[in-house]
Amino acid sequence: MDLTNSILSYRRFLKRRNYSGNTIRNYLNTLTHFLVWVRVPIEEVTPREIGHYIDFLLDKRLTAKTINCHLNSVRQFYGYLRTEGRLSSDNPVKEGRGLRMPQPLPKYLKDEEVEALLKVVPKLRDRAIFMLMLRSGLRVAEVAHLKFSAIDFRRGRILVHEGKGGKDRAVYISHDALRALVEYLRVRPPGGVQHVFLVEKGTYRGQPLSVRGIQKRMEYYGRRARLKTSCHHLRHTMATQILNAGAGLVTIQDLLGHRWIQSTQRYCKVSNVKVQQDYYKAMEKLLQAHEGKRDDG
Numbered sequence: 001m002d003l004t005n006s007i008l009s010y011r012r013f014l015k016r017r018n019y020s021g022n023t024i025r026n027y028l029n030t031l032t033h034f035l036v037w038v039r040v041p042i043e044e045v046t047p048r049e050i051g052h053y054i055d056f057l058l059d060k061r062l063t064a065k066t067i068n069c070h071l072n073s074v075r076q077f078y079g080y081l082r083t084e085g086r087l088s089s090d091n092p093v094k095e096g097r098g099l100r101m102p103q104p105l106p107k108y109l110k111d112e113e114v115e116a117l118l119k120v121v122p123k124l125r126d127r128a129i130f131m132l133m134l135r136s137g138l139r140v141a142e143v144a145h146l147k148f149s150a151i152d153f154r155r156g157r158i159l160v161h162e163g164k165g166g167k168d169r170a171v172y173i174s175h176d177a178l179r180a181l182v183e184y185l186r187v188r189p190p191g192g193v194q195h196v197f198l199v200e201k202g203t204y205r206g207q208p209l210s211v212r213g214i215q216k217r218m219e220y221y222g223r224r225a226r227l228k229t230s231c232h233h234l235r236h237t238m239a240t241q242i243l244n245a246g247a248g249l250v251t252i253q254d255l256l257g258h259r260w261i262q263s264t265q266r267y268c269k270v271s272n273v274k275v276q277q278d279y280y281k282a283m284e285k286l287l288q289a290h291e292g293k294r295d296d297g
Helices: 003-016 021-037 047-059 064-083 111-119 124-136 140-144 175-187 211-225 231-244 249-256 261-269 272-296
Strands: 157-160 169-172
Touching: 003 021, 003 064, 021 047, 021 064, 047 064, 111 124, 111 211, 124 140, 124 175, 124 211, 124 231, 140 211, 140 231, 169 249, 211 231, 231 249, 249 261
Parallel strands: none
Antiparallel strands: 157 169
């Protein structure tokens, strides 16, 4: 088998499937790690070799999530080869071969922690960024790639183009987040760049702010507020808060852009206020019914 040609064809296949550039790079990068490691022709790889590869990755102290990403890349590649008729043998990476993964609860900030964080954010740009994550549930990459054309100020809405998984969705801007955004735009340096958030100092001044740049700002403010937090925690905080306020799971799923409702259901486990309200409401009905029966007796 012409391996180089097969990889190039696979790359074209992924592009035709409309995978994002970042996803394609990750797939090919993890696949390359396997192809460098394997000592037999790829058409001769068996589940036994895959087991040895898992052991190799474990010895490198990679997490279960990272190892499963490696296995998924290899499995997808073999699936492509079989579909295209380039391989006749079975896929050596069997379904369910991945490692069991822990299911940590989503981490979120309490109200007083949100207040403490925002208290140490004087820069209008950074405050606007954090408020969009906190109120609209945007991912850090979605904030970094946000353009003026995606913002509907009149309707208080943002159209997220090609979010995670290449999906589009609409999110909404609360009054306080919109106010923070407008205050930043009043002082934003003019220019032809369509991205909303720009680097303000140094060599890259006037260029779009990167994902890592936003994450570093969060790390800086987290230290100042003495909080162990991240950009993603603000997104989790938004989901938890609106669930406690009575929003339905399907609504939250749409706002966050979750593909599976199971991802959204995880917030029920940390939304103690909602659970508490439902418990006491149900218990009140139960006790009333019990008292009624006793009075009748």
